[in-house]
Amino acid sequence: MNIHKRLTQRWLVTGTAIAVLGLLSGSAAQAKDYRVDFNEDAFGNRIKVGNGNVRDGAGELIDDEWADWGLNINGWNNRTNSAAKLLLYDTSRGGADNDLRTGANWGTASQGKVLIIQEKSNDHRKDTGADGGYNLHNPDDEARGGYINFDFDKEVKFGGFSLLDIDDNGGGIFVEGFDDSNNRVMNISVDALIALHKTTNGLNAADAAGKSVTLNGVTLTQAGNRWGDNSLFSFKVDDAHLTRVKLNYPGSGAVAGLQWSDAEPPRVPEPSATAGVLLLGLVGARRLRQRQGQTV
Numbered sequence: 173m174n175i176h177k178r179l180t181q182r183w184l185v186t187g188t189a190i191a192v193l194g195l196l197s198g199s200a201a202q203a204k205d206y207r208v209d210f211n212e213d214a215f216g217n218r219i220k221v222g223n224g225n226v227r228d229g230a231g232e233l234i235d236d237e238w239a240d241w242g243l244n245i246n247g248w249n250n251r252t253n254s255a256a257k258l259l260l261y262d263t264s265r266g267g268a269d270n271d272l273r274t275g276a277n278w279g280t281a282s283q284g285k286v287l288i289i290q291e292k293s294n295d296h297r298k299d300t301g302a303d304g305g306y307n308l309h310n311p312d313d314e315a316r317g318g319y320i321n322f323d324f325d326k327e328v329k330f331g332g333f334s335l336l337d338i339d340d341n342g343g344g345i346f347v348e349g350f351d352d353s354n355n356r357v358m359n360i361s362v363d364a365l366i367a368l369h370k371t372t373n374g375l376n377a378a379d380a381a382g383k384s385v386t387l388n389g390v391t392l393t394q395a396g397n398r399w400g401d402n403s404l405f406s407f408k409v410d411d412a413h414l415t416r417v418k419l420n421y422p423g424s425g426a427v428a429g430l431q432w433s434d435a436e437p438p439r440v441p442e443p444s445a446t447a448g449v450l451l452l453g454l455v456g457a458r459r460l461r462q463r464q465g466q467t468v
Contacts, residue, residue, distance in 0.1 A: 203329075203433045203434070204433065204434050205331075205431070205432075205433050206241050206243075206431065206432050206433065206434070207429065207430070207431045208238055208241075208243070208429065208430045208431075209283075209284060209285075209428070209429050210260055210284070210285040210286055210287050210427075210428070210429070211284040211285050213237035213238060214237065214238045214239070214240040214241045215240065219232050219234075219237060219260055219285065220232040221259070221260045221261070221262045221285060221311065222259065222308060222309040222310055222311050223262075223265075223267075223309070224267060224268070224309065224310045225309065226309050228309065229309060230308035230309045231259045231260060231308055231309065231311055232259075232260070233257060233258060233259065233308070234258040234259065234260060234287060235258070242324050242325035242326060242328070242434070243322060243323070243324055243325075244323045244325075245258060245287075245320065245321065245322055245323070246258070246320075246321050246323070247289055247318055247319055247320040247321060248318040248319050249289055249290075249292065249314055249316075249318045250314070250316040250317050250318045250422070251291070251292055251314060251315075251316040251318075252292050256289045256290070256314070256318050256320070257289070257290040257292075257306050257308065258287060258288070258289060258290065258320065259287075259288055259290045259308065259311045260285040260286065260287060260288070260311065261285065261286050261287075261288050261311040261312075261313065261426060262284070262285055262311075263275070263282070263283050263284065263285070263286055263336070263426075264282060264284065267310070267311060267312070268310050268311060268312035269311075269312050269313055269424070270401075271337045271401040271402060271424065272286060272288070272313065272336060272337055272402070272426055273402060274336065274396075274402065274404065274428075278396070278398070278402045279381075279396040279397040279398040279402060280395060280396035280397075280398075280402065280404045281395070281396075283334075283336065283404070283428045283429075286336050286426035286427060286428045287320065287426060287427040287428075288311060288312075288313040288314070288425075288426045288427075289313060289314040289317065289318050289320065290306050290307075290308065290311060290312065290313075290314065291306075291307075291312045291313060291314040291315060292306050292314070313337075313424045313425060313426055314424065315423060315424050316422070316423065317420075317421045317422045317423045317424065317425070318421075319418055319419060319420045319421070320418070320419045320427065321416060321417070321418050322416065322417040322418075322419075322430060323415070323416050324414075324415050324416065324432070326352075326415065326434070327351070327352060327413050327414065327415050328413070328414065328415070328432045328433060328434055329411075329412065329413055329432060329433040329434075330349060330358070330409050330412040330413070330414055330417060330431075330432050331408065331409060331431035331432050331433060332406065332407050332408040332409045332430075332431050333347070333406075333407050333409075333417075333419070333427060333429060333430050333431070334395065334404065334405065334406045334407070334427070334428040334429040334430075335362070335404070335405050335407070335419075335425060335426070335427060335428065336402075336403070336404050336425065336426040336427075336428045337400075337401060337402060337403055337404075337424060337425050337426060338362065338403070338405070338421060338425035338426070339362070339366050339399060339400065339403050339405070343363045343422070344363070344420070344421070344422045345361075345362035345363055345420065345421045345422070345425075346359060346360060346361050346362060346363075346420050347359075347360040347362065347407075347417065347418070347419050347420070348360075348417070348418045348420070349412055349414035349416065349417050349418075350414055350415060350416040350417075350418070351413070351414055351415055352415045354416075357412065357413070357414055358409070358412045358414060358417075360388075360390050360407065360409070362392075362405075362407075362421075364387060365385065365387055365390065365392040365407070366392070366405070368385045368387055368392075369383070369384075369385045369392055369394065372385050373385065373394075377394075377397055377398050377399040377403075378397045380394050381394055381396060381397040382394065382395075389409065389410040389411065389412075390407055390408070390409055390410070391407070391408040391410075392405055392406070392407055393405065393406045393407075393408070404428065406429075417430075
């Protein structure tokens with residue numbers, strides 16, 4: 173066998189091995205992580221929040237502040253049976269609802285701004301006219317609840333969320349996830365997780381602070397030392413690929429944070445492709461041996 177043929181054979185075997193390893197390992201898209209804490213929009217701009225003073229104007233209605241990240245937000249108000257007005261509430265200062273305060277005095281880390289369904293007042297004395305009774309200058313979460321939709325432009329890997337003052341409004345709190353065909357692919361019972369947390373970690377809120385439980389791929393962590401008013405829970409979700417998240421709750425409460433990644437699911441090679449490359453290598457090696465037998 174001459175040197176040229178030996179080199180050809182080695183290159184063929186090596187190339188086939190590299191191709192097979194590449195197919196078997198597949199390739200994954202580079203993940204980019206996103207976190208919305210409601211303090212800034214996608215461009216880092218501060219979002220205006222009403223401070224209770226009519227003269228200072230209304231708070232900014234929340235909808236497309238993170239559209240550049242592929243997220244749009246809308247909701248529903250159970251009291252009005254119509255589209256919700258979504259506002260931010262500043263948890264660092266007193267306001268219409270001190271149940272939403274956060275910080276050391278309230279048993280949690282400071283959360284800054286949180287997302288609420290704005291309550292519509294039936295008290296004409298609070299109606300400023302232009303607000304139509306929603307008092308957009310004075311954020312206050314809707315006592316009858318509703319739902320908030322987080323719509324993504326494309327499929328994302330959903331990482332989790334945080335909820336404030338959400339566990340004492342009569343039950344019926346659940347978070348759903350839907351794919352791009354509107355099939356439900358995630359259904360989290362917040363009530364079931366909180367019940368398991370109390371059973372597992374004790375019935376004293378201070379003792380349960382910082383502790384976690386996991387149910388059906390969702391991990392709840394108590395992020396403060398209170399239950400009921402000013403309570404804070406985080407939820408970590410494993411392996412959920414979806415295009416919409418729907419938070420349903422029948423009473424007051426707020427969303428303190430949202431996390432996701434735009435990473436695509438890992439691409440796995442088709443078995444037929446791998447078999448084809450292996451067959452190509454075997455055929456090539458056999459032909460080389462046949463030629464060697466003819467020329468040696």
